[in-house]
Amino acid sequence: MIRTENLTKVYRMGEVEVQALREVNLEIQDGEFIAIIGPSGSGKSTLLNMIGCLDTPTSGAVFIDGIDTGKLSENGLAEIRREKIGFIFQQFNLVHTLNALENVALPMFFAGVKRETRLKRAEELLANVGLGNRIYHKPSEMSGGEQQRVAIARALSNDPEIVIGDEPTGNVDTKTGNTIMDILEGLNKEGRTVIVVTHDAEIAARAGRTKRMRDGRVLD
Amino acid sequence: MIDKFLLAYRSIRERRARSILTVLGIAVGIAAIVALMSVGYGMEEAITGELTGMADMISVMPGKITGHTYVELGSFTDRDVKDLQRISGIKDITAMTYDAAEVEYRNKRAPVFVLGGNAKELGSFYVEPVGIKEGRWLRENDFKGCVIGDRVANDFFDDVIHVNDKLIINGEKFIVVGIFEKASTLYASDVDPHIFLTLHAAKEALQTNEIKYIMVQVYNIDEAEGTAEEIEERINDNHGLDDFANAMTMGSMIEQIGDVFNIIRGVLVGIAAIALVVASIGIMNTMLMSVMERTHEIGVMKAIGAKSSDVLSLFLLESSMVSLVGGVVGCVLGAVAAKVISFGAGTALGIEFGAVVKPEVLLGGMAVAMVVGVLSGFYPARKASRMSPVEAVRYE
Structure with missing residues (x-):
């Protein structure tokens, strides 16, 4: 279970303080498929970064399976990101120097998985997202939809309980967006918690539960 | 471990032109040391060798x-x-x-x-x-x-x-x-x-x-x-x-010549050291550029679970690989240059001496290359490893 407690994030940009999150309290059950929607600047990406352990709160706390992530060391956070969470970005964020197979295998490399095991699993994961014939292609040789599917395969490489998507359909056409949502739905059916941020109501409608955000607050 | 080498190798190859320039920077520094030392030893040996016969x-x-x-x-x-x-x-x-x-x-x-x-x-x-x-x-x-x-x-x-x-x-x-x-x-x-x-x-x-x-x-x-x-x-x-x-006696002349050559070698090593400082600033610059350029990539790596120490070791490995190659190239260039210089000087001055390339000079050159590489790679590598993942990912 994921729970936030009075989660607050303040960014300081020179003299100006930006309240990105204001005392957010949110509970996400294991195996849930939740969509967070809201206009840009509403704080939804910041919330996602907090849950995904990419950023630390100014005050308040994030609990993942009862663990207060604010109390973890940097290595502890890296371990959660590596083992429990799969992150999918709007910009795909693949490593350009590596081909699809190596990109998918990278999180397993950081987890210390043996090379053969790693490459075999990466191949399977790519086949599962329909890219079995493109494994040696570099990101620059792939379309946006293909890159996002590689990114999804990468997010799954250490078999995480939680999959987080920050506008995962934001940079692809509607048809590809639907394919990606199909994949995410499938992951949810496998029992994974799926959290998606979007400003597309149609996409959000496919989630089990929707939360709206505005001005750093979660609306009921 | 092999995989880290592979990853480091990939990013070196990806920035081929700049990597080659960095390798050359180190190589020239090391080559200068090796060549100057070898020519110095060669001159000393040519003269004391004949004196010993007398x-x-x-x-x-x-x-x-x-x-x-x-x-x-x-x-x-x-x-x-x-x-x-x-x-x-x-x-x-x-x-x-x-x-x-x-x-x-x-x-x-x-x-x-x-x-x-x-x-x-x-x-x-x-x-x-x-x-x-x-x-x-x-x-x-x-x-x-x-x-x-x-x-x-x-x-x-x-x-x-x-x-x-x-x-x-x-x-x-x-x-x-x-x-x-x-x-x-x-x-x-x-x-x-x-x-x-x-x-x-x-x-x-x-x-x-x-x-x-x-x-x-x-x-x-x-x-x-x-x-x-x-x-x-x-x-x-x-x-x-x-x-x-x-x-x-010729013996006392040999001693005097030995003193003179110690001074000459000192000066030569000093000149070479300057070349090396320039080279190491070059490595540091390359590595810093590499860190800046790859801020986003570092963020991605951290976001998918890389520890700071993973990033640190990747960057250190990269700079030591560059300096290792630089060291090897430098030793080879230096040895060749020493032979060419001693041949040229010998012909021009009408004297006969060959450069003496001592194994300890080559080993020393390699060691200096590695130390310089790791030291000048350390600051950029640490900078890379300490980046916050969310800020690094956002950086384009």
Whole structure:
């Protein structure tokens, strides 16, 4: 279970303080498929970064399976990101120097998985997202939809309980967006918690539960 | 571990042009060290090597050396030479006289240094190490014969001189009976530009009775220093002066040369060190650029679970791989450059020496490359490893 407690994030940009999150309290059950929607600047990406352990709160706390992530060391956070969470970005964020197979295998490399095991699993994961014939292609040789599917395969490489998507359909056409949502739905059916941020109501409608955000607050 | 190498290798290859430039930067620094050291060792070995072959020699001069200047105080007498013959442990003594003379060959005139000594002893000093190319060495009764050095034969006059040609030395006719081979480094200045006569003939041609130089050969090299002191004492007594004679063993000359070469090497290493500092600033710059450029990539790696230590070790590995290659290339370039420089300098100066590439210099060069690489890679690598993932990912 994921729970936030009075989660607050303040960014300081020179003299100006930006309240990105204001005392957010949110509970996400294991195996849930939740969509967070809201206009840009509403704080939804910041919330996602907090849950995904990419950023630390100014005050308040994030609990993942009862663990207060604010109390973890940097290595502890890296371990959660590596083992429990799969992150999918709007910009795909693949490593350009590596081909699809190596990109998918990278999180397993950081987890210390043996090379053969790693490459075999990466191949399977790519086949599962329909890219079995493109494994040696570099990101620059792939379309946006293909890159996002590689990114999804990468997010799954250490078999995480939680999959987080920050506008995962934001940079692809509607048809590809639907394919990606199909994949995410499938992951949810496998029992994974799926959290998606979007400003597309149609996409959000496919989630089990929707939360709206505005001005750093979660609306009921 | 292999995978980290692969990852580091990928990112080096991805930025090929810049990686090559960085490798060259280090390589030039290391090559400078290796080449300069090797040339220095080569020069030292060429000179001390030949001196060691002459370690049983003592040269006696009528004057003193203060600092680096020699002040001639007069000349030796026949009595000095006779007295030296009574010192035990001496194998050979050659009394010599020398002076510049006007020499004419086929109506061309040139000033040439003429050197006279007892034919047998003088021969034992020069003939064996240098060699006679044409003709023969002087005999004691060669009152009108002379032997000439390589440059006298080939360079000093319009026409090349051969055996049996006639030279006019200070108005007296001499026949060339022999011509020396071109001498090696150590003997070049003693033999190549000189005309050799018997002592008797030289005294007459130069119109002098002065003995300006005595060469002594001892039986036992270990006793050379003692013998040198004894020589100085005897001659000083004869002339009633404290430091008239200066007897120097080759051993003490080797020591002096060693000191000089230590200074030269120090200067060379200093120059090379500057090159290396420049190179290491280059590496640091490349690595910092690499970190900046890859901020986003570092963020992605951290976002998918890389620890700070993973990022640190990746970047350190990258800079050490670059410096390892730089070190190897530098050692090879340096060794080649040393050979080329020593060949070029040897040809230009007409001396013969080869660079000595010592394994410890190569190992040292590699070690310096690695240390420089790791040290200058460390700051950028740490900077990379400390980036916040969310800010790094956002960076485009």
